[in-house]
Amino acid sequence: MTIKDIAERCGVSVSTVSRVLNHHPDVSQAVRDRVLQVVEEVHYVPNNSARDLVKAQSDDIGIVVRGAGNPFFMEVIPVMEQAILQKGYTPWIHQINTEDDELRAGAELVRSNKLKGLILLGGRFDYDDTQIAVLDVPFVCCTYGNSFGKLKETQYSCVTIDDMKEAKKAVEVLIGKGHTKIAILLDSTCDSSISELRYRGYCEALKEAGIELDEGLVQETGNFSMEDAYAAMRKLLLRRNDFTAVFAIADSMALAAMRALHDGGKQVPMDVSMIAIDGIPMSGYVVPALTTLIQPRKEMGEEPVRILVDMIEGKANHCHVILPAAVREGESVRTLK
Amino acid sequence: MTIKDIAERCGVSVSTVSRVLNHHPDVSQAVRDRVLQVVEEVHYVPNNSARDLVKAQSDDIGIVVRGAGNPFFMEVIPVMEQAILQKGYTPWIHQINTEDDELRAGAELVRSNKLKGLILLGGRFDYDDTQIAVLDVPFVCCTYGNSFGKLKETQYSCVTIDDMKEAKKAVEVLIGKGHTKIAILLDSTCDSSISELRYRGYCEALKEAGIELDEGLVQETGNFSMEDAYAAMRKLLLRRNDFTAVFAIADSMALAAMRALHDGGKQVPMDVSMIAIDGIPMSGYVVPALTTLIQPRKEMGEEPVRILVDMIEGKANHCHVILPAAVREGESVRTLK
DNA sequence: TTGAAAGCGCTAACAT
DNA sequence: ATGTTAGCGCTTTCAA
Numbered sequence: 240m241t242i243k244d245i246a247e248r249c250g251v252s253v254s255t256v257s258r259v260l261n262h263h264p265d266v267s268q269a270v271r272d273r274v275l276q277v278v279e280e281v282h283y284v285p286n287n288s289a290r291d292l293v294k295a296q297s298d299d300i301g302i303v304v305r306g307a308g309n310p311f312f313m314e315v316i317p318v319m320e321q322a323i324l325q326k327g328y329t330p331w332i333h334q335i336n337t338e339d340d341e342l343r344a345g346a347e348l349v350r351s352n353k354l355k356g357l358i359l360l361g362g363r364f365d366y367d368d369t370q371i372a373v374l375d376v377p378f379v380c381c382t383y384g385n386s387f388g389k390l391k392e393t394q395y396s397c398v399t400i401d402d403m404k405e406a407k408k409a410v411e412v413l414i415g416k417g418h419t420k421i422a423i424l425l426d427s428t429c430d431s432s433i434s435e436l437r438y439r440g441y442c443e444a445l446k447e448a449g450i451e452l453d454e455g456l457v458q459e460t461g462n463f464s465m466e467d468a469y470a471a472m473r474k475l476l477l478r479r480n481d482f483t484a485v486f487a488i489a490d491s492m493a494l495a496a497m498r499a500l501h502d503g504g505k506q507v508p509m510d511v512s513m514i515a516i517d518g519i520p521m522s523g524y525v526v527p528a529l530t531t532l533i534q535p536r537k538e539m540g541e542e543p544v545r546i547l548v549d550m551i552e553g554k555a556n557h558c559h560v561i562l563p564a565a566v567r568e569g570e571s572v573r574t575l576k
Numbered sequence: 577m578t579i580k581d582i583a584e585r586c587g588v589s590v591s592t593v594s595r596v597l598n599h600h601p602d603v604s605q606a607v608r609d610r611v612l613q614v615v616e617e618v619h620y621v622p623n624n625s626a627r628d629l630v631k632a633q634s635d636d637i638g639i640v641v642r643g644a645g646n647p648f649f650m651e652v653i654p655v656m657e658q659a660i661l662q663k664g665y666t667p668w669i670h671q672i673n674t675e676d677d678e679l680r681a682g683a684e685l686v687r688s689n690k691l692k693g694l695i696l697l698g699g700r701f702d703y704d705d706t707q708i709a710v711l712d713v714p715f716v717c718c719t720y721g722n723s724f725g726k727l728k729e730t731q732y733s734c735v736t737i738d739d740m741k742e743a744k745k746a747v748e749v750l751i752g753k754g755h756t757k758i759a760i761l762l763d764s765t766c767d768s769s770i771s772e773l774r775y776r777g778y779c780e781a782l783k784e785a786g787i788e789l790d791e792g793l794v795q796e797t798g799n800f801s802m803e804d805a806y807a808a809m810r811k812l813l814l815r816r817n818d819f820t821a822v823f824a825i826a827d828s829m830a831l832a833a834m835r836a837l838h839d840g841g842k843q844v845p846m847d848v849s850m851i852a853i854d855g856i857p858m859s860g861y862v863v864p865a866l867t868t869l870i871q872p873r874k875e876m877g878e879e880p881v882r883i884l885v886d887m888i889e890g891k892a893n894h895c896h897v898i899l900p901a902a903v904r905e906g907e908s909v910r911t912l913k
Numbered sequence: 914t915t916g917a918a919a920g921c922g923c924t925a926a927c928a929t
Numbered sequence: 930a931t932g933t934t935a936g937c938g939c940t941t942t943c944a945a
Contacts, residue, residue: 241938252916257940265914284687288628289938292921297625313650317671332669334657350621373619465857491858498861520802521828524835525862578922589932594924602930626922629937 240283248277260285296355300547301331301348305341305361309463310491310519311534312360315381318540319358326548328355337462342366346373356547365431366390377550379543382534384559387431396550396557398542400516402433405532405564406440409514410486412530412566414448417575418484418512421445422456422475424496425488426463437488437516456482460492468492472499483511483575490517490531497525497571508573518567527570535562577620585614597622628690637665637884638691640682642698643674646800647828647856648871649697652718655877656695663885665692674799679703683710693884702768703727714887716880721896724768733887733894735879737853739770742869742901743777746851747823749867749903751785754912755821755849758782759793759812761833762825763800774825774853793819797829805829809836820848820912827854827868834862834908845910855904864907872899 242260246253251270258266259274277283291297300323304312316332323330331352335344341362349357357378365387371378371394380397413421423441426434438457445452456479460471468487475482476499485500487493493515497507505511507527515522518533542560549555579597583590588607595603596611614620628634637660641649653669660667668689672681678699685691694715702724708715708731717734750758760778763771775794782789793816797808805824812819813836822837824830830852834844842848844864852859855870879897886892 242940243938253939254917254941255915258915261940267914270914284684286629286690286938287688288625288634288690289921290940291625292623292629292923292938293940294921320671334654346619347621351624353623353625465861469861494858495861498863498865501863521831521858524802524806524832526835526838528835579924580922590923591925591933592931595931598924604930607930623922626937627924629922629939630924631937 240281241286242283245274245277245281245283248281249274291353295353297353298328299331299352299354300328300544300551301333301345301352301354301357303341303345303348303357303359303362304332304334305339305359305363306337306463309361309489310521311489311517311536312382314519314536315360315540318537319360319381319544322541322544326544328548342370342373345378349374349376356551358543358547363432364388364436366395368394371395377547379547379550381539381543383433386436392559393557396543396546396559398539398546398560398562400532400534400564401561402436403440403443405516406437406486406488407444408440408564408566409516409532410441410444411448412514412572413484413486413512414444414450416512416572419448419450420453420456420482421450421484421486422458422479422482423486423488424458424460424468424471424475424492426461427459428457434488441486455479463489463492465491465495468495469499472496473503476500476503476505484572485511485513487513487515490515490519490522490529493529493531493571494522494525497529508571512573513571516564518564523567523569530569530572531567532564533567534564538562577618578623579620582611582614582618582620585618586611632690633692634690635665636668636689636691637881637888638668638670638682638685638689638694640678640685640694640696640699641669641671642676642678642696642700643800646698646826647858648826648854648873649719651856651873652697652877655874656697656881659878659881663881665885679707679710682715686711686713693888695880695884700769701725701773703732705731708732714884716884716887718876718880720770723773729896730894733880733883733896735876735883735897735899737871737901738898739773740777740780742853743774743823743825744781745777745901745903746853746869747778747781748785749851749909750821750823750849751781751787753849753909756785756787757790757793757819758787758821758823759795759816759819760823760825761795761797761805761808761812761829763798764796765794771825778823792816800826800829802828802832805832806836809833810840813837813840813842821909822848822850824850824852827852827856827859827866830866830868830908831859831862834866845908849910850908853901855901860904860906867906867909868904869901870904871901875899 242253242256246256259271320330333348345357356376360381367389384397384399428438458471458475460467514530516532518531522529579590579593583593596608657667682694693713697718704726721734721736765775795808795812797804851867853869855868859866
């Protein structure tokens with residue numbers, strides 16, 4: 240069933256049918272009604288491929304997700320989809336591995352589907368001019384900025400929390416409760432990404448409090464998986480026995496680490512306190528409930544869409560949004576006497 | 577940058593380029609190399625719209641996910657994607673709400689994107705002939721069958737666990753450890769879906785053990801959210817104080833319920849034992865670790881793809897796969913003396 | 914207000 | 930082994 244069939248059944252030309260379907264004004268009411276009626280009758284559905292082919296662009300917006308399995312992303316994506324739909328666009332989700340290049344993947348997605356814009360969820364932090372040049376549509380980085388790259392503020396958009404500041408805030412919560420022997424559980428200290436930024440916040444907080452950085456308390460996991468977070472925590476426990484608190488850079492890592500502490504004979508928070516960043520629902524249900532900094536999930540999904548659509552429709556230029564994270568008091572942090 | 581540009585740069589015709597791009601055998605190695613080199617050089621990406629338009633069908637397979645947010649689905653989807661890619665097809669994921677009609681959504685997806693087949697993840701259990709008639713491509717139901725519908729075995733494919741049997745198995749674990757006052761936490765006793773089937777398994781196990789069904793211990797939540805599972809468990813605790821075990825029909829519900837028990841002054845497993853079905857990674861890290869029946873995530877993702885592709889390629893007809901679930905011993909079930 | 918016709922980029926006959 | 934060419938279904942000038 241094509242537009243041609245509809246045209247024949249209505250006794251009009253294909254262009255008239257096309258006009259009706261695309262809500263063009265210059266069609267007589269009589270013809271419009273007739274066409275819509277037939278369309279309804281035969282359950283006609285336009286062929287998207289043909290539509291997109293002839294149009295310079297589709298009305299699609301791509302979401303490139305780097306590192307699925309991240310529970311926080313799984314919370315944000317549905318919000319984004321909804322927001323995109325609401326703005327009259329169609330979301331195109333594409334998941335890639337952490338090792339893959341999201342700019343390449345994004346560029347391919349844009350080209351092969353004539354996307355109008357791109358949201359990059361969880362990408363790298365170190366783009367330079369040549370790299371973003373491959374993207375010839377507006378784009379917004381979500382959950383990360385360009386802290387390790389050479390871009391000017393006017394060259395890209397992003398929606399993030401202030402990773403360094405919030406990590407510092409988390410560690411300061413621990414320090415405020417009397418902790419000085421504070422371990423950190425992170426992906427890597429030098430991944431030019433979230434992990435590195437939060438590591439800096441950790442260092443900063445210690446420094447300001449006059450606590451010397453103890454490298455033996457810095458435990459890398461190599462990724463964001465619970466499995467490796469568990470193993471890393473066990474490793475740290477074998478090596479050291481003198482820390483009273485742990486800052487994990489993600490909720491899921493913290494939960495796995497809490498289990499590792501338990502298996503290592505340590506109680507949370509009596510022996511070791513735990514704090515993290517994310518605020519996934521699950522971390523509020525465990526015992527003890529995780530004390531964590533909540534990322535604003537709703538805004539994290541909606542803001543990038545708003546910004547992107549504004550750029551697409553020429554209403555605004557690149558902009559940067561820093562979202563606040565809020566401490567959610569749980570039961571995993573103890574006040575040291 | 578189109579196939580024509582590539583052809584010109586290589587000094588060959590468009591069909592030759594097309595052949596190279598589609599891995600046709602009858603192209604000389606020299607020409608093939610040259611074309612691929614240029615393609616690489618200019619970062620040429622084929623236009624999918626044009627491709628799909630000219631082909632009667634795309635090589636796409638749709639996955640309609642009903643009820644995102646289900647942690648188990650989030651585990652299965654990546655496996656499916658990978659399997660689809662590996663078979664040489666492209667996955668098209670579409671999420672819908674629990675209230676939406678997955679058959680309608682699927683049919684639309686198929687038509688507008690010329691899909692070759694459809695996987696329905698977490699749909700309804702009660703299709704009849706007219707309803708599936710709207711689907712004119714092969715399809716496979718995943719995680720559910722047609723237990724409440726009127727379809728013949730030869731009319732549809734499915735990959736599931738035996739919900740009733742496995743639920744019964746879970747409850748029998750509790751009974752085997754001396755429990756007789758066993759509560760159940762479920763979405764609904766009559767949703768014509770997973771929840772109802774597992775409820776039947778619960779009833780069956782009690783009956784076989786000579787335990788009378790106590791309707792006061794049947795607690796509905798109305799959905800699969802942790803929030804409502806928590807509230808429901810609190811409600812049950814207010815009403816009853818005499819049960820020694822709970823069977824939750826999903827891991828996530830069990831975790832929320834364990835928190836509710838804790839907040840209600842009950843210890844797991846000392847005061848109340850807990851068992852569930854799913855086996856999501858998280859439930860192994862909490863304290864106490866959840867005893868649960870693990871659904872085989874890998875097979876649950878791969879089998880539907882295998883079956884669907886076989887049908888698409890005419891190698892097989894509809895078939896039904898019942899996957900086994902295995903008890904994962906945790907620490908949430910206590911043996912009653 | 915309507916119709917005719919030219920492509921959009923690609924694949925697959927068909928021809929060579 | 931390679932080139933030529935006819936569409937796939939649709940939107941959009943341009944003409945009427």
